[in-house]
Amino acid sequence: MRNVTLILDDGSRFSGKSFGYEKPVAGEVVFNTAMTGYPESLTDPSYAGQLMTLTYPLVGNYGVPPFTIEPNGLATFMESEKIHAEAIIVSDYSYEYSHWNAVESLGDWLKREQIPGITGIDTRELTKVLREHGVMMGKIVFDDEPDNVPEAAYAGVNYVDRVSCKEIICYLPAGTSQTFSVNSSYAQLNSQFSTFNSQFKKVVLVDCGVKTNIIRCLLKRNVEVIRVPWDYDYNGLEFDGLFISNGPGDPDTCDAAVQNIRKAMANEKLPIFGICMGNQLLSKAGGAKIYKLKYGHRSHNQPVRMLGTERCFITSQNHGYAVDNNTLSADWEPLFINMNDGSNEGIKHKKNPWFSAQFHPEAASGPTDTEFLFDEFVKLL
Numbered sequence: 105m106r107n108v109t110l111i112l113d114d115g116s117r118f119s120g121k122s123f124g125y126e127k128p129v130a131g132e133v134v135f136n137t138a139m140t141g142y143p144e145s146l147t148d149p150s151y152a153g154q155l156m157t158l159t160y161p162l163v164g165n166y167g168v169p170p171f172t173i174e175p176n177g178l179a180t181f182m183e184s185e186k187i188h189a190e191a192i193i194v195s196d197y198s199y200e201y202s203h204w205n206a207v208e209s210l211g212d213w214l215k216r217e218q219i220p221g222i223t224g225i226d227t228r229e230l231t232k233v234l235r236e237h238g239v240m241m242g243k244i245v246f247d248d249e250p251d252n253v254p255e256a257a258y259a260g261v262n263y264v265d266r267v268s269c270k271e272i273i274c275y276l277p278a279g280t281s282q283t284f285s286v287n288s289s290y291a292q293l294n295s296q297f298s299t300f301n302s303q304f305k306k307v308v309l310v311d312c313g314v315k316t317n318i319i320r321c322l323l324k325r326n327v328e329v330i331r332v333p334w335d336y337d338y339n340g341l342e343f344d345g346l347f348i349s350n351g352p353g354d355p356d357t358c359d360a361a362v363q364n365i366r367k368a369m370a371n372e373k374l375p376i377f378g379i380c381m382g383n384q385l386l387s388k389a390g391g392a393k394i395y396k397l398k399y400g401h402r403s404h405n406q407p408v409r410m411l412g413t414e415r416c417f418i419t420s421q422n423h424g425y426a427v428d429n430n431t432l433s434a435d436w437e438p439l440f441i442n443m444n445d446g447s448n449e450g451i452k453h454k455k456n457p458w459f460s461a462q463f464h465p466e467a468a469s470g471p472t473d474t475e476f477l478f479d480e481f482v483k484l485l
């Protein structure tokens with residue numbers, strides 16, 4: 105096992121051993137305090153550009169599920185088609201694994217996907233450094249050779265463009281899908297969609313790096329999902345609702361998506377629902393501003409209160425940016441507030457059927473308590 109060092113931008117160094125692919129990497133170092141869910145988190149496209157630290161010490165003990173693909177092209181047990189995090193940082197990697205659905209070890213999966221994994225890191229100490237200083241860029245070097253690490257930037261980089269789909273993919277609740285070119289005319293697409301199937305309500309899903317469980321949650325509720333690239337102008341299509349997905353990086357780099365949402369808002373009756381990056385882009389379309397949190401929210405136990413009620417939900421989260429509540433215009437109000445730090449966890453329009461959540465109602469992984477938000481959205485269609 106080769107020696108590895110994690111070097112943070114402030115000069116802090118952490119020594120460990122490699123258990124994944126051996127390649128120097130750099131990225132934003134973030135921490136996640138969930139106790140489980142590494143297959144889902146690693147394949148969540150929102151982690152692109154980030155080195156993911158897990159604070160729960162024992163990692164790998166339940167192995168990795170098979171990478172089977174459903175007839176509609178979606179992975180059965182993963183949140184996308186590959187690992188998106190740049191690396192995983194753990195305290196105590198378990199070389200042995202046991203689970204009814206495991207087919208390989210975490211280390212073998214990382215090697216196959218060419219993603220570094222490092223163990224033996226004091227992740228408590230590392231997390232304290234990140235909490236004090238805020239998230240930082242960092243690099244993983246092998247055998248103390250810092251020279252060959254590729255340059256990396258996080259702030260200001262449009263990661264959404266790297267992970268979004270490139271074509272239009274239409275999914276039916278029955279479990280099939282069909283791909284269409286973004287160069288087709290609206291007339292062509294509209295007639296193809298209705299030939300493809302007209303019995304279901306149609307939801308345009310703006311793919312900023314969508315997790316598969318969001319698509320599953322929509323399909324389960326019997327809607328047809330028209331997944332489009334993040335910057336595609338869907339406003340010429342015929343559809344019943346607009347969904348804006350989660351995604352990696354800085355929302356301020358996604359202007360094209362914000363412009364398209366603004367255009368869609370010309371129809372005040374169109375139901376709109378956004379999750380995570382979707383909350384940030386909907387807020388921007390409504391005129392609000394985004395800021396970067398010191399060290400983000402990444403865990404399965406973030407408490408949020410639904411405004412105007414005494415209801416508190418425990419939610420799954422993975423975000424580094426937040427909507428500034430003070431910049432919401434008079435037409436909007438916060439829908440959820442984080443009970444740990446008072447930050448925004450969702451917004452809603454006062455008159456129109458437009459709302460969003462900063463957390464992950466689709467879970468995968470994490471608690472499913474807020475999955476009812478999908479029901480609310482589908483009821484509006």
Ligand SMILES: NC(=O)CC[C@H](N)C(=O)O
Nearest residue numbers: 350351353380381424425
């Ligand atoms: N999961 C997400 O959609 C994250 C949104 C955004 N990239 C953030 O970090 O805040």
